[in-house]
Amino acid sequence: MAQARASDPDSGPIKVGRAEAARWSGALDLLRLVRARPGVTRAEAARVLGVGSGTATEICSRLRALDLIAEHPAPPTGRGRPTTTLHAHPDGPLVAVVDIRQAEWRVAVADLEGTLSEPATGRHGSKRPEPVFAAVREAVEALSARHGSRIRAVSVSAAATVRRGRIGQSSVLGWRDVEVEPLLPGVPQVIGNDATLAGLAEARLAHPGKSVLYLTIEVGIGGVFVDHAFAVTGASGAGGEFGHAPFGDPAVPCPCGATGCWDVAVDGRAVARLLGRPEPDDPRAYLIDALVDPGSRAAVEQCSASLGRGAAGLANILDPEVVSFGGLAPELRRAAPDAFAAAFEAGLMGFRRDDPPAVIASALGPDAFLLGAAEAAFDVVLTEQSIGEWTAARFG
Structure with a gap:
């Protein structure tokens, strides 16, 4: 994923000196805080950023004048000075x-x-x-x-x-x-x-400051490892293709050109193949139907076990604090919980079983x-x- 880099403070469309650059730095820190914690109070923002209340007030005033943030009166707490909550400006970027x-x-x-x-x-x-x-x-x-x-x-x-x-x-x-x-x-x-x-959104918005392994099933399975808000995507940005790890049946070809991919071992294509049926036109919809079809139970259990086994392998490799499932992954796990749990535990290294990473459903939903x-x-x-x-x- 592309990484942005701040420009030199003495170059670019607006030339600024070092003192002005420092003021911009504080303003950017505040904007990033409002992005991460919408509705944060100005008093709390000052504490988090390590600045005095006067400095926080001055920065907020500047950003408000530039249509970058809006301030609303905070609910009274009964003690201390009144403060405001910080939000996106209605005419902002x-x-x-x-x-x-x-x-x-x-x-x-x-x-x-x-x-x-x-x-x-x-x-x-x-x-x-x-x-x-x-x-x-x-x-x-x-x-x-x-x-x-x-x-x-x-x-x-x-x-x-x-x-x-x-x-x-x-x-x-x-x-x-x-x-x-x-x-x-x-x-x-x-x-x-x-x-x-x-996965980047899940880690930053739902698990700030933690190392998160995110896995999602749609058509195939994908994901990313996010370490303290930074997605680990490799030298060219193509890292995190967990669906193309050889966690599946080595005899099964994948449309990517490899064989044995995890991608085709956990979704609707896998269920149809295990049932001896043709590949569905819409693997996602097919899996949704299969999760509640008694006749598909054995195939769903195999897919759930594959999900658990692969998740354990990646947990061994990446050492996450949280494993978060998005898309249809939580539903697949829920449809065959025993198969998932047995495969996940068996796949973990012995020392991890005493303190395994939390395995939870994504907090973000379809957006x-x-x-x-x-x-x-x-x-x-x-x-x-x-x-x-x-x-x-x-x-x-």
């Missing part, structure tokens, strides 16, 4: 977020607090990249027409391996080596694997991919250069 799935796409806008709004959806009339991105571009342009320069970045979550900003491969869409042209020219754009971005895209987008927006450009564009 926005990001456009995109989620491209096997059969459909979604687009929305997100504000500093991570609130998603103005959703648009569509189904792929064709799975060729050109018509898919043409439809998405039209939806993003419609958002831009409504919000103008408030849209500061575009972020794309794709059910695909993403490498150096390009789609290297998507088994579910049949894509290979696809460049994603700017959806909104002149606006920074980032792109990431859907499971990577969902996890869009929320993750928003996280990646605001990593680009909340930089000294980007905020300087916002100031120059809006206030000259």
Whole structure:
């Protein structure tokens, strides 16, 4: 996933001295805190940032004047001075977020607090990249027409391996080596694997400060290891392709080109294969139906055991504090809990069984991919250069 880097304080669209750079640093720290903890009080923000109340008041005043935050009176506590709660400004920066799935796409806008709004959806009339991105571009342009320069970045979550900003491969869409042209020219754009971005959001929003192994089942299984808010994605950004670890049947080919992938051992394709049926057109819907079908119970148990065994293997390798399941993974575990538990425990190294990582369902639900895209987008927006450009564009 792309990493943003702050510009040199004496370069870029607004030249600032060291004292001014320090003030911007405090302002960015506050904006990042409001993003992580919407509604934080100004008094608590001062404590977290290690600044005096006067400094916090001055920074908040500056950011309010720049349409970056809004302040509301905090509920009275009966002691101490009145304070305020800090929120996204109603005219503040926005990001456009995109989620491209096997059969459909979604687009929305997100504000500093991570609130998603103005959703648009569509189904792929064709799975060729050109018509898919043409439809998405039209939806993003419609958002831009409504919000103008408030849209500061575009972020794309794709059910695909993403490498150096390009789609290297998507088994579910049949894509290979696809460049994603700017959806909104002149606006920074980032792109990431859907499971990577969902896991980034899960770790930052639900388990801040912890090391989190995130696994999600949609069509196949994907995930990411997030270590203290940073997604571990390797040298080119293509790391975390856990679905293509050889945790499955070595005799079963995967659309990625490998054999024995975990990806085809835990979803609707696996259930159909174990039942001796043809591969379903919609593996996700097929798995949903199979989870409540008594005739599919034995196949579901095998898939749940595969989920448990693979999760244990990754826990041994990565040493997470939390294993979080998204998508259909919690439902698969719930449908065959004994099979999962037995495989997970058997797969753990002996010393881990006394203190295994917590295995829980994701807190984010179906919006996890869009929320993750928003996280990646605001990593680009909340930089000294980007905020300087916002100031120059809006206030000259």
